[in-house]
Amino acid sequence: MYKETNKRSVAKGVTWRVVATMTTMIIVYLFFGRLDLAIATGLLESILKIGLYWAHERAWYKVRWGMTRIEPFNIWFTGLPLSGKTTIADAVYKELEKFNIPIERIDSKDIRELLPNIGFKREERNTHIARIGHLIKTLQNNSISTVSSFVSPYTESRQQVSEMVKNNILVYVKANIETCKERDKRGKYLKALTGEYQNFTGISDVYDEPKEADIVVDTDNVNVDEAVEKIMMHIKKQYLN
Amino acid sequence: MYKETNKRSVAKGVTWRVVATMTTMIIVYLFFGRLDLAIATGLLESILKIGLYWAHERAWYKVRWGMTRIEPFNIWFTGLPLSGKTTIADAVYKELEKFNIPIERIDSKDIRELLPNIGFKREERNTHIARIGHLIKTLQNNSISTVSSFVSPYTESRQQVSEMVKNNILVYVKANIETCKERDKRGKYLKALTGEYQNFTGISDVYDEPKEADIVVDTDNVNVDEAVEKIMMHIKKQYLN
Numbered sequence: 001m002y003k004e005t006n007k008r009s010v011a012k013g014v015t016w017r018v019v020a021t022m023t024t025m026i027i028v029y030l031f032f033g034r035l036d037l038a039i040a041t042g043l044l045e046s047i048l049k050i051g052l053y054w055a056h057e058r059a060w061y062k063v064r065w066g067m068t069r070i071e072p073f074n075i076w077f078t079g080l081p082l083s084g085k086t087t088i089a090d091a092v093y094k095e096l097e098k099f100n101i102p103i104e105r106i107d108s109k110d111i112r113e114l115l116p117n118i119g120f121k122r123e124e125r126n127t128h129i130a131r132i133g134h135l136i137k138t139l140q141n142n143s144i145s146t147v148s149s150f151v152s153p154y155t156e157s158r159q160q161v162s163e164m165v166k167n168n169i170l171v172y173v174k175a176n177i178e179t180c181k182e183r184d185k186r187g188k189y190l191k192a193l194t195g196e197y198q199n200f201t202g203i204s205d206v207y208d209e210p211k212e213a214d215i216v217v218d219t220d221n222v223n224v225d226e227a228v229e230k231i232m233m234h235i236k237k238q239y240l241n
Numbered sequence: 242m243y244k245e246t247n248k249r250s251v252a253k254g255v256t257w258r259v260v261a262t263m264t265t266m267i268i269v270y271l272f273f274g275r276l277d278l279a280i281a282t283g284l285l286e287s288i289l290k291i292g293l294y295w296a297h298e299r300a301w302y303k304v305r306w307g308m309t310r311i312e313p314f315n316i317w318f319t320g321l322p323l324s325g326k327t328t329i330a331d332a333v334y335k336e337l338e339k340f341n342i343p344i345e346r347i348d349s350k351d352i353r354e355l356l357p358n359i360g361f362k363r364e365e366r367n368t369h370i371a372r373i374g375h376l377i378k379t380l381q382n383n384s385i386s387t388v389s390s391f392v393s394p395y396t397e398s399r400q401q402v403s404e405m406v407k408n409n410i411l412v413y414v415k416a417n418i419e420t421c422k423e424r425d426k427r428g429k430y431l432k433a434l435t436g437e438y439q440n441f442t443g444i445s446d447v448y449d450e451p452k453e454a455d456i457v458v459d460t461d462n463v464n465v466d467e468a469v470e471k472i473m474m475h476i477k478k479q480y481l482n
Contacts, residue, residue, distance in 0.1 A: 008307025016297050020290060024265055027285050037272050044268050049261060056257050064341065066249020100305065102383050114375040116357070134355040135376075142343050142385045 009057035013050050021046050070101060070143040073239045074136050074165045075231070077149035078158060078210055079173030080202045081188060082180040084219045084227075088173060089149035091228045096147065099240055104139055106132065106148040120199035122154065129157035133164040140166055145239075153207040162212075167239065171231060172213035176220050177202050250298035254291050262287050311342060311384040314480045315377050315406045316472070318390035319399060319451055320414030321443045322429060323421040325460045325468075329414060330390035332469045337388065340481055345380055347373065347389040361440035363395065370398035374405040381407055386480075394448040403453075408480065412472060413454035417461050418443050 021042045029038040075092065077085040086107060093105045108117075115131050118124045129152055136146050152158050162168040180202065181189045192200030199205040215234055217227040262283045270279040316333060318326040327348060334346045349358075356372050359365045370393055377387050393399050403409040421443065422430045433441030440446040456475055458468040 005307045005309050011307060012297075012301050015301075016294070019293055019297060020261070023289055023293065024282075024286060027282050027289075028269060031278050031282055032273060041265075041268050041272055045265060048264055048268075052260055052264065053257070056253075056260060060253050060256075062341075066246045066252060068246050100303075104379070104383060114372055114379065115355075116359075116372075118357075131355055131357075135379075138345070138355065138376075139380075139383070142345060142380070142383065144383045144385075 006058075009054055009061070012057060013053040016053060017046055017050055020049070071167065071239065072102075072140040072143050072145040073167035073169060073235070074140070074146045074148060074161075075169045075171060075235070076152070076158070076161060077147075077171045077173055078152045078213075080175060080177060080180050080207055081151055081200070082183045083173045083175035084183070084217075084224070085149040085151075085173045088171075088217065088219075088224055088227045088231070089147050091224055092231050093147040095228060095232055096145070096235070101240070102142075102144045104144050104146050106136065106146050108150065111135065120205070125152075126154060126157045126160070130160055130164075133161040136161070136165045151201050151207075153201045153205065155208040155210070155212070158210060158212070169215065169234065169238075170210060170213045171215045171217060172210045173227075174216055174218045174220075179220055247299075250295055250302070253298060254294040257294060258287055258291055261290070312408065312480065313343075313381040313384050313386040314408035314410060314476070315381070315387045315389060315402075316410045316412060316476070317393070317399070317402060318388075318412045318414055319393045319454075321416060321418060321421050321448055322392055322441070323424045324414045324416035325424070325465070326390040326392075326414045329412075329458065329460075329465055329468045329472070330388050332465055333472050334388040336469060336473055337386070337476070342481070343383075343385045345385050345387050347377065347387050349391065352376065361446070363446075366393075367395060367398045367401070371401055371405075374402040377402070377406045392442050392448075394442045394446065396449040396451070396453070399451060399453070410456065410475065411451060411454045412456045412458060413451045414468075415457055415459045415461075420461055 024045055025038045025042040028041045029035060032038070075089070077089045079085045089105070089107065093103065096103050111132065114135070115128065118128055129150065132148065132150065136148065139146055152161075158170060162170065184190075188197065188200070189203065191197045192203040195204075197204075201207050215231055217230065219227070222230070265286055266279045266283040269282045270276060273279070316330070318330045320326045330346070330348065334344065337344045352373065355376070356369065359369055370391065373389065373391065377389065380387055393402075399411060403411065425431075429438065429441070430444065432438045433444040436445075438445075442448050456472055458471065460468070463471070
């Protein structure tokens with residue numbers, strides 16, 4: 001969140017003075033036909049009003065009236081491991097940073113030190129996701145929008161998040177499991193297949209396909225840029241006007 | 242976080258116009274001695290400049306220049322159970338809400354659904370406090386200040402929080418343990434004494450008195466209002482100018 005500095009109010013005073021004094025001088029010249037007095041009026045006006053404008057700016061800066069809370073939203077990316085969620089979410093986050101809104105990225109690595117990873121059983125995963133929902137809610141109370149990416153394989157926990165947070169946009173990052181395996185440079189799928197990883201989504205645990213998704217990105221058919229464009233179009237239309 | 246509405250820009254245009262046009266009319270009258278033309282100048286100027294001012298406001302609203310990030314702070318209340326931390330912290334939070342800053346209250350009850358309570362052993366308590374530190378850090382990244390109140394009995398965990406977060410203000414809410422017992426309507430101290438509660442600070446677990454505290458509030462000698470005033474004076478001087 002930002003505050004207006006004094007120098008900003010001064011700069012606004014100067015740019016406004018140029019516009020305003022030119023206008024006054026033209027009016028006076030048209031009415032009286034005296035260029036010398038029109039200029040004298042302009043000069044005197046400038047000196048007085050630069051100070052008055054600044055004082056007016058600072059007074060209004062203290063007044064909250066006419067300020068409305070920024071409405072936060074949450075973009076929730078779900079998909080199989082290695083489906084491309086993180087890559088697309090990172091790119092969308094980068095895009096959103098260009099807009100004048102407070103925004104936070106929430107991914108497993110971001111919350112590692114905040115929320116303990118309690119396990120991969122259905123109930124444990126659901127508890128974990130619910131806690132992330134609470135984190136988003138806390139941020140939203142302060143007008144902060146979020147870009148979240150988690151495998152979040154179960155319908156019930158995605159449902160819970162969408163009920164807890166405001167303006168939830170569910171993005172399903174769809175990828176064929178064979179594509180995911182190909183992308184997997186760190187051998188996670190292999191470890192799941194050999195049983196080293198338990199309850200691994202797509203191998204030894206279910207992934208409920210989200211029929212309730214607001215946006216579906218099929219990474220077998222679109223690239224990252226196209227995916228970002230599709231998502232940004234949706235957000236711009238609904239939340240960035 | 243707030244945004245400026247269009248009607249706010251219009252209202253600013255109107256109040257400014259009153260100040261500015263009066264000034265112009267006085268100048269023109271002094272220069273030309275013609276009241277009728279001074280009024281005509283003022284009228285024409287008003288009509289033109291209300292629109293120009295509005296456009297100028299909206300243009301500046303899109304420009305970030307001269308806006309600086311609000312610097313967040315964290316007030317951390319430590320003290321024995323029932324020392325009065327929560328009461329004083331709530332009152333300070335209420336006071337801070339009157340200022341134009343984003344502020345969040347963090348207490349056991351606020352984070353119950355976000356962070357699991359893992360236990361009361363020294364290491365578990367320290368892990369819990371470190372997680373709260375991470376939550377504060379996440380909020381601070383978004384310019385949100387915090388009012389936190391936790392028993393936080395160990396020097397090392399209070400130290401850790403003060404290293405993790407920006408502008409940490411440690412407030413020690415001091416109370417005689419007998420006073421705390423008297424305030425204890427729900428019988429927590431009794432349960433600790435009978436052994437029903439384990440690792441209870443002040444009875445079956447240590448409380449490291451914070452020699453490093455920025456502010457000490459001795460609740461045996463000052464009331465809530467006095468405590469709030471003392472803390473607010475400190476914050477106002479350092480962070481609310």
